[in-house]
Amino acid sequence: MKWKEQLLSLKPYQPGKSIEEVKRQFGLNEIIKLASNENPFGCSPKATAAISQPSTFFALYPDGYATKLRQALAADLNVEPEQLIFGNGSDETIMMLSRALLTPETNTVMATPTFPQYKHNAIIEGAEVREIPLKDGEHDLNAMLKAIDEKTAIVWLCSPNNPTGTYIPADKLREFMLQVPEDVLIVLDEAYCEYTTVNDYHDSIELVKDFPNVIALRTFSKIYGLASLRIGYGIAQRELIQAMEPVREPFNANRFAQEVAIHALNDKAFIENCRQTNQEGLAQYYQFCEEEGLSYYPSQGNFILIDFNVDGDEVFQFLLEQGYIVRSGQALGFPTSVRVTVGSPEQNEGVIKVMKQFIQERASLS
Numbered sequence: 001m002k003w004k005e006q007l008l009s010l011k012p013y014q015p016g017k018s019i020e021e022v023k024r025q026f027g028l029n030e031i032i033k034l035a036s037n038e039n040p041f042g043c044s045p046k047a048t049a050a051i052s053q054p055s056t057f058f059a060l061y062p063d064g065y066a067t068k069l070r071q072a073l074a075a076d077l078n079v080e081p082e083q084l085i086f087g088n089g090s091d092e093t094i095m096m097l098s099r100a101l102l103t104p105e106t107n108t109v110m111a112t113p114t115f116p117q118y119k120h121n122a123i124i125e126g127a128e129v130r131e132i133p134l135k136d137g138e139h140d141l142n143a144m145l146k147a148i149d150e151k152t153a154i155v156w157l158c159s160p161n162n163p164t165g166t167y168i169p170a171d172k173l174r175e176f177m178l179q180v181p182e183d184v185l186i187v188l189d190e191a192y193c194e195y196t197t198v199n200d201y202h203d204s205i206e207l208v209k210d211f212p213n214v215i216a217l218r219t220f221s222k223i224y225g226l227a228s229l230r231i232g233y234g235i236a237q238r239e240l241i242q243a244m245e246p247v248r249e250p251f252n253a254n255r256f257a258q259e260v261a262i263h264a265l266n267d268k269a270f271i272e273n274c275r276q277t278n279q280e281g282l283a284q285y286y287q288f289c290e291e292e293g294l295s296y297y298p299s300q301g302n303f304i305l306i307d308f309n310v311d312g313d314e315v316f317q318f319l320l321e322q323g324y325i326v327r328s329g330q331a332l333g334f335p336t337s338v339r340v341t342v343g344s345p346e347q348n349e350g351v352i353k354v355m356k357q358f359i360q361e362r363a364s365l366s
């Protein structure tokens with residue numbers, strides 16, 4: 001068959017080990033998963049309360065325009081409803097943008113390491129991928145600008161960046177955007193924006209107002225705790241949204257997600273509490289790193305990348321056998337690090353204890 005040639009170079013997404021799998025393999029009762037930046041507190045109880053529904057709820061197609069969620073979100077963000085597009089998770093929004101703009105005749109610019117789906121989708125579309133190495137864990141905006149030429153269709157920015165947790169200060173971001181040609185789409189992935197606490201984090205609503213070539217991507221998967229429902233959204237000027245609408249599947253945002261997301265959105269206290277608790281959790285990891293002399297990037301997300309100066313797979317495996325699933329930096333472009341999702345205070349304490357154990361055992365071996 002005539003598969004696209006570039007598919008041969010791609011591996012399907014490798015999900016982390018499931019909790020059940022790890023339990024069985026190591027004979028453990030309790031597994032703590034700190035691997036995918038999910039919310040350790042789940043979602044707002046108000047969101048789960050919304051789920052009991054009549055059976056027609058399942059039988060009927062969802063509202064393809066996501067009208068109710070669209071209105072709620074537009075009011076919440078203070079934008080026009082036509083400035084929003086919904087995706088089956090941000091992952092799908094990334095796919096839609098790639099499908100709409102990338103061809104073998106174009107190129108696309110992104111940082112590395114960053115969220116892998118930008119590159120993955122670009123390869124599928126046959127576009128040339130221009131990866132610009134992070135500088136001290138941060139986007140090298142000057143080098144990214146230099147990489148843009150007349151064939152560039154999309155520039156991807158991830159702030160806070162996954163997997164480093166670093167962010168792009170607002171003034172630098174704006175300065176960058178001013179220099180990007182107007183016919184180049186700037187995708188600003190802010191999957192973790194609700195976790196940020198710094199004063200100089202950008203305001204994407206303002207940016208979208210000022211730049212017709214910017215789309216901000218957000219998700220209900222992270223702080224809202226709805227990863228399994230698959231719902232994310234883009235914010236841009238209405239002309240941009242209109243232009244990309246044809247690539248959107250008619251019923252891409254499911255009925256559950258549309259319903260539950262409204263309730264999750266309305267529970268501001270839950271979100272505020274998660275942001276606060278996440279800050280306290282990060283402080284636990286910072287203290288651990290300082291004590292052990294490990295380098296790390298200060299994070300504005302709900303995860304932290306810690307450099308253990310040994311093969312990240314080794315740290316991963318050690319933690320796994322003690323019931324903690326994290327991500328090895330090997331697959332993330334930081335081979336001697338692991339990325340740990342900030343959990344509840346107890347979960348953080350637990351995984352830190354095992355990480356200390358790892359360091360001790362290693363020291364006694366050498």
Ligand SMILES: *Cc1c(COP(=O)(O)O)cnc(C)c1O
Nearest residue numbers: 089090091115162191219221232
């Ligand atoms: C988790 C994540 C996403 C994907 O989120 P979904 O809405 O669950 O598809 C997108 N971008 C970044 C940077 C992420 O970390």
